[in-house]
């Protein structure tokens with residue numbers, strides 16, 4: 360049978376809870392679709408850091424490099440200075456494993472309550488392609504006189520033709536398989552250096568894809584368009600920081616942060632891709648079974664699609680959508696079921712073999 364090597368990084372806070380639920384769903388998918396996984400638990404995050412002083416060792420990177428895919432929960436803890444775990448683990452992994460693209464679908468499933476009044480599933484089906492390796496995430500910076508009223512901090516931003524081109528080219532290829540439209544989202548009216556590079560690359564690539572339409576929207580206006588008229592978008596390509604911000608907004612359209620999925624894609628095949636919900640470790644609800652595991656389950660669907668298990672991917676997506684549509688609320692006590700129970704519910708819908716139809720795993 361088909362065997363996939365899968366590393367599992369639960370991480371901090373609700374990360375391990377939603378990941379555990381996703382693995383329950385994976386068990387059901389394996390039973391129904393006849394493949395298996397060799398799973399390796401990789402303990403990264405606040406506990407490991409506090410116990411060992413390690414963020415991400417070379418040995419861990421090598422272990423991860425040998426996998427077919429990685430499932431990731433979330434990282435970040437109130438007990439650790441912000442940035443240490445985030446930069447030292449998540450961002451370090453995305454860089455080390457050359458995960459150039461952060462693919463973040465924004466899809467509202469039928470029957471799922473969205474806070475955006477009047478929004479319907481037909482109007483909400485887009486994909487945000489977030490450049491995943493540079494921008495202000497790697498620009499470096501400098502601080503002088505910290506903690507005094509003379510403090511000055513600078514924070515740079517790196518933008519290379521190479522990485523921007525890779526993201527934009529990916530977006531156009533994706534659009535060819537979808538509705539044929541790419542929108543660049545940036546802030547070219549203020550960030551004129553990086554903005555011009557992105558716009559130049561956009562025109563350069565667009566010339567090679569005459570069958571794909573393209574346009575441009577400033578990131579501030581994007582925050583208005585996304586909730587009001589998401590049907591305006593098919594594939595949105597954007598820089599690392601803008602992509603981070605607008606995908607939390609995208610998550611809201613889908614019903615909330617608990618629902619949104621993502622894939623950190625190595626598109627060269629040189630290292631495994633890594634799949635994680637868009638949300639973080641949610642310390643405010645951690646340890647109480649209050650987290651919605653749908654984002655983790657839908658990230659599993661993206662993972663299965665990348666492993667060539669397309670039928671399983673579609674079934675996981677569909678089962679997750681079915682269970683979501685039955686919930687009275689998408690997070691907290693009002694959800695009426697715990698994180699683990701929801702994992703079991705998705706697994707049981709999947710096991711019953713409901714016809715995949717709500718999605719195709721992309």
Ligand code: NAD
Nearest residue numbers: 433434435436445616617638639640641643644650651690
């Ligand atoms: P967050 O996404 O963890 O939480 C924001 C809000 O959404 C909280 O009120 C939380 O309870 C709610 N929420 C999140 N996921 C949910 C789910 N599955 N079900 C129901 N409600 C959910 O963002 P934050 O509070 O800004 O950050 C908390 C920590 O997580 C920080 O340390 C941050 O750096 C880290 N973080 C990590 C990742 C990641 O691992 N990829 C992503 C974002 C934030």
Ligand code: IPM
Nearest residue numbers: 435445446449450603637639
């Ligand atoms: C995300 C997160 C991360 C990011 C943080 C935790 C480093 O917010 O995956 O969206 O900014 O990329």
Ligand code: MN
Nearest residue numbers: 603604607637
């Ligand atoms: Mn984020």
